[in-house]
Amino acid sequence: MREDPEGALDPVDVLLAARLAELRGERGWSLEELARRSGVSRSTLSRAERGEISPTASLLGRLCAEYGRTMSQLLSEVEAEPAQLVRADAQTVWKDTASGFVRRSVSPPQPGLRAEVVEGTLRAGADVSYERPPVPGMEQHIWVLEGSVEFTVGREQHTLYAGDCLRMRLWGPTRFRCPGPEPVRYAVVVVQS
Incomplete structure (x- = not known):
């Protein structure tokens, strides 16, 4: 997870980690099932959902494909209502x-x-x-x-x-x-x- 120079966690990454875990839970998928579907290792998925790593664009692209969302849609779900x-x-x-x-x-x-x-x-x-x-x-x-x-x-x-x-x-x-x-x-x- 990215930190700013003062050591604070990036708020978008914190919310994104929680949303990724929610999406998997909404489908009733285990980490193993999502790993099988996406081709991403179980450990990487787990670390991303716990906010231990910042997901790469490639990782988010794979997950968005599994969840049927564009990256913008996923990121908008962790932001306030757009004006x-x-x-x-x-x-x-x-x-x-x-x-x-x-x-x-x-x-x-x-x-x-x-x-x-x-x-x-x-x-x-x-x-x-x-x-x-x-x-x-x-x-x-x-x-x-x-x-x-x-x-x-x-x-x-x-x-x-x-x-x-x-x-x-x-x-x-x-x-x-x-x-x-x-x-x-x-x-x-x-x-x-």
């Missing part, structure tokens, strides 16, 4: 220090609305992969704001530069890689069916 206006300083930022991925929930999911906007930043050399989308057929638009990113969907790789936008429906594995030398900053618009 119509989301000021920059109030947007939830989640960091995966292991992979170099920073995720800002610019426009979080809200009941009755079908789209959400996420800003992603990857440091040079960072590489984040997802085995499958949380919701098969989910529509995404990736718009590069600064830098470049190699985005692989299935077996097809696209190199996107500042201003480029790639739109697709996701059915299989995806991968974001920042070739550098500069970091990449991009927006992802997720549209639920």
Whole structure:
């Protein structure tokens, strides 16, 4: 679990750990069952649910796929009810220090609305992969704001530069890689069916 310089635990990680345990409990799954379904070890799942580790983007991606949620939906479940206006300083930022991925929930999911906007930043050399989308057929638009990113969907790789936008429906594995030398900053618009 991440701590700030004064030693306090990251409040989002604390709430996220509790929510992950709740989701498994709601389905009546044991840790062994979730491990079998997700391909994540029982010990890693247990440590994530107890808040002993901060889950990586890849781990959250696997769990979201099992629970039928986007990462934004999962993170919104540990936040207060979203407002119509989301000021920059109030947007939830989640960091995966292991992979170099920073995720800002610019426009979080809200009941009755079908789209959400996420800003992603990857440091040079960072590489984040997802085995499958949380919701098969989910529509995404990736718009590069600064830098470049190699985005692989299935077996097809696209190199996107500042201003480029790639739109697709996701059915299989995806991968974001920042070739550098500069970091990449991009927006992802997720549209639920």
